[in-house]
Amino acid sequence: MEREATPRLLMKLSIQLHLAGLSLSNTVSILDVFGVSRARSTIHNWVHKAELQPESGKTPDHVAVDETVIRLDDERYWLYAAVDPESNELLHTKLETTRNTALAHGFFAELRQKHHVDDATFLIDGATPLHEAGRRHGLDFRDEQHGNRNAVERVFVRENDAPPRSRTVSVTPIQQLPTSGCDRSPSHGICVSEHYRRIKEQRLIQSFRYILGEFTMVQAIWLVAFVLTTFTVAYLGYSRYLAQFVEIDDENETPAHKYNDGQEYVPSSKPVLLGHHYSSIAGGAPIVGPITAGVVWGWVPAFLWVAIGNPLFGSVHDFMALSSSMRHEGKSIGYIIGQYVGERGKDMILWFAFLTIILVVAVFALVVSVVFNAYPQAATASLIYIALALTFGVYLYQLDLPFLPGTVAFVAAVFAGIWVGLQFPFALVPGDYPAGTIVLLSSTPLPPVLDSANIAMWIPVVMIYGFIASVLPVWILLQPRDFLTSSLLYAGVGGVLLAVILGTVLGVGNTLEIELPAYAGFWGGALVDTRLPLFPLLFVTIACGTISGFHSLVSSGTTAKQLDKESDARTIGYGGMLGEGLLATVALICVSVYATAPASGGIALALPNFATGGGEILNATSGALGVAIPQTAAAAFMGLVLVSFLLTSTDTAVRLGRYMLEEIVGTPETSTQKVATNRYVTSALQVIPAYILVSSGRWADLWPLFGGANQTLAALALLVATVWLANWSDSKQLLSTGLPMAAMFVVTTTALLYLALYQNLYQKFILGQWGEAGPTLLAQGSTVVQIVIALVLVWLALSLAYMGLTNIRAARETGTVAADGGEPSDD
Incomplete structure (x- = not known):
């Protein structure tokens, strides 16, 4: 035969x-x-x-x-x-x-x-x-x-x-x-x-x-179902308990009404303030972090840390930071800790926060520039929505025109701006762009960043924008822009979640199957070329989405100054953080259903997966509904969603850094102090060092520093809340803030010591593992700086923890408490 x-x-x-x-x-x-x-x-x-x-x-x-x-x-x-x-x-x-x-x-x-x-x-x-x-x-x-x-x-x-x-x-x-x-x-x-x-x-x-399909695939719908269930239960149950616990009462006058100055203290409606707050906290980290963690250790550890850790750690952190600031005249967490442990503790945490802000500005400016380079359509659309925000601010606050009709018109104009961006992409210098991209300049004097002259040009442009936006009154740009930005965020995050649900019902097959490994091992899987321990680095890699110290600066820096009613704090603080958890889940779903080979750095992972993966999900589901959204358009829209809150976080960070330095100086008396508290000077003191940090384009150096500093700041913010509660009343339980605080202190100090002593000192200086470039002077100097910064952060964190715990013990032993959740009484 x-x-x-x-x-x-x-x-x-x-x-x-x-x-x-x-x-x-x-x-x-x-x-x-x-x-x-x-x-x-x-x-x-x-x-x-x-x-x-x-x-x-x-x-x-x-x-x-x-x-x-x-x-x-x-x-x-x-x-x-x-x-x-x-x-x-x-x-x-x-x-x-x-x-x-x-x-x-x-x-x-x-x-x-x-x-x-x-x-x-x-x-x-x-x-x-x-x-x-x-x-x-x-x-x-x-x-x-x-x-x-x-x-x-x-x-x-x-x-x-x-x-x-x-x-x-x-x-x-x-x-x-x-x-x-x-x-x-x-x-x-x-x-x-x-x-x-x-x-x-x-x-x-x-x-x-x-x-050939011998492995069983998990559908993304199960991630959506699980996270929606846990977040709903947490908001309806735990957040209600916390609101009652801190005695939220709308009869109390908020700092926005008490100190209304039309500049920083401005009462805002809950939807507008929620849009600002959500846009400010939802930066690039809740996208980059979960994607990086999912690729390194598998989607299950990353997802569980977001789905369970967010309502128990991050949302509690944000709500308590906002509530404590609201009860302390809208002041920052540094000011609050100073009321209980003294000026030394206040200055330490404020300097810690100020240095963290510089890292935030550097990281976010780099991410925005990379997004603009990868998606020139988003650059055009972003310019349009900034112009629309300025016009919307005049419409609302100067012309005093109706809110609802204006909202409909300006939100529609933002989405029309996406169409304009698709038709007229915009770049600063020549590069590899879609056909028809408008190029403004023929060359640049700046050295390339991440092998791109266009990225190098966008970085100073983004930082100049952050400088200008941070010194303007909040009603001119910050509030109206963030409200418009929130419409993009809701559409992007909600759209992908809805597409996953409808796509599952409509049978959009392989598009919604998770392709990442569920668990790649404690030391990471074969998708990365470096052994990275899940503990403690997972909890630093996902620097947002679960818990983020930067949120405490937003909550106690700008949001507390704009609360119209005390009850708004629950929706904005606790609910806003749950919303960022949904964003992190969307990012993880995008990389899970559209897994690609990892490149060096979280940015390279985030861009092709969040935008392209999200675009593919929207394209597949809309096609099943008979109204197919072109994948290119859907990806460009997701790119704009990404960049919209990155811009918001950048200028919000500069504004917060301004507040930090002003609180460090206090009431200016000398000419030097007056210069130091000048809004233009304080903004420049952040933007200039941030540019120096980021101009090298070494994402691998910036991200661990940002993650470690950010998560340590979260532990300090929880410490501030615990100190406040302990000094408020002996009847206030400390477990809701104390347990997350202890866990974050253990995680962050361990992670920072690992980065400083093992990953940098031992692997590089002792074993000589410097990578392809070798032990250049720049590489050695950068490594020394990283080691010093990590150890300084650990010292600051442990010193503040000791001071805080000493105060808690004294408050509970002597009974010296604050009568109303504010400053301790003199009785």
Whole structure:
């Protein structure tokens, strides 16, 4: 009986795997996965006879193009494939270590060189890199989720009974993979040992089993259901208890009414103030942190820390910071601690907060600049909504026109600005942008940041914006802009959550399946090349979304000065933090359903996954509803959602830093003190050092410092709340704030000591693990600064903890308490 012929594509797969260094025996095992049994000698003959790439010179009428990621557990590669859907012939394949528009552009360039495809119609599923690359090549393409585009899938799986779980299962020329021995790949320059090759053989088998759908996938709807349940129970139950616990009473006069000056103390309606507060706290960290943690340790640890930690730690922290400030004339947490432990404690926490603010400004300005570079459409839309915010402020506060009609008109104008951004993208200097991008300058005198001249130019622009916005009265820009920004946030976060729910009901299959590992191990999985302990670094990596010290500065710095009624504190403080937890969940869902190879730094992870993944979810669900939102437009919208609150957080941070320095100086008496408290000087004192920090573009240095400082500040804010309660009344229990405070002190001090003593001192100075650049003077100086800052933060935190606990013990022993939750009485 004559044996059935081996499918041509499986022959090519075997050839390519063997050339990658896979043994003949293990290549046979791969074929067995596909239900094809062949001898080692047969594969050996194939290798010597077959071509590595499809023959050239084809002239197809249609070309189906797609991409997918192959997980090797210790490595990840993106596979690009082009197929003639009419003949099912493979036209071109390519393997890359990541996925972006530049690589997709190169793939199309190679395809056009090999075949006559300029007149063909390209079938693309709407993935942003392929979509943008096709547009730049001037190709005739159309989005197609099914139909002929699935020819890519049919070519590789038609001999297999099980349908693919991936969007496509494409095969690539493995000559680009590292070969056996110490031969170096021309594209990667990697030397692979025999031991490493044996590991890779096992991972390849696991990868193909995954592609064939042998692993059960978790739907994103379960994450949404769990987090909505826990957050709803917490808000209806625990937040109500906390409001009663601190004796919230609308009969009390808030600082906004008591000190109304039209500048800083301005009573605001709850929706407007909630929009400002939410926009201010929801910066880039609740996106970057959960995504980074999910990739390193798996989605389960990251998700559980957000879903459970947020209502018990972060929301309590925000509400108590806001309530304590409200009862202390709208003053900062530094002022409050000074009322109980003295001026030394006040100055220590204020300087701690001021240094943290500089890190916040540096990090957020860098993230905004990267977003503008990646999505020039968001830059245009952002300029439009800032102009709209200025106009809205005049409409509300100067012309005193009706709120509701103005809200409808200006929110609609913000979304119209997104359309304008899609039509007229904007960049500062030339670069790799979508077709039709308007470029303002021909060059820049600044050195590149993250290998981009455009990012280098945007950083000072963003910081200048933060400087100007921070010195303006809150009614001119801050309040109206944040209210408009909140409409984008609600639409983006709510839209993705709703899309997940509707998509599940409508059966939008693989789009909503979680592709990240559930748990990648205590030291991190194979998706990262560094061993990182889950404890304590998970709790510093997710610097927002669960708990954030920066929120205490917002709550006790600007929000407390604008509360119209005391009862608003529950919705804005506790509810606002739950809203950021939803944002963190959305970010984690986006990376989980659209997992791509990690790049260096949290920014590179956040941008392609949050915007592109969120855009894909919106595109798939809206398509199932029959009103498909183009994936490119949906991704641009999610990019604008990201940048809108980043801008808000940047100028809010500068304003808060101004308050910190003013409180440190106190009432200015000398000419030097008057200069130091000048709003322009205090803003400049933050922006200038922040620019110096960020101009190097070393995200890996900035993020740990920000995370460690931010989370330590959260522990200090909880300490302030606990001290306030202890001095208020002997009847006030201290567990609600004391337990989270103790946990955060343990986590943050351990993390900072790990970063300082092990990751920097031991690994770099003792073991000499300096990376590719080596121990340059700049690298050594930067490492020394990081070690010093981390140790200073630990010293400040422990000193303040000792002072606070001493005061608590004295208050409970002597009974010297505050009569009304404010300053201690003199009796």
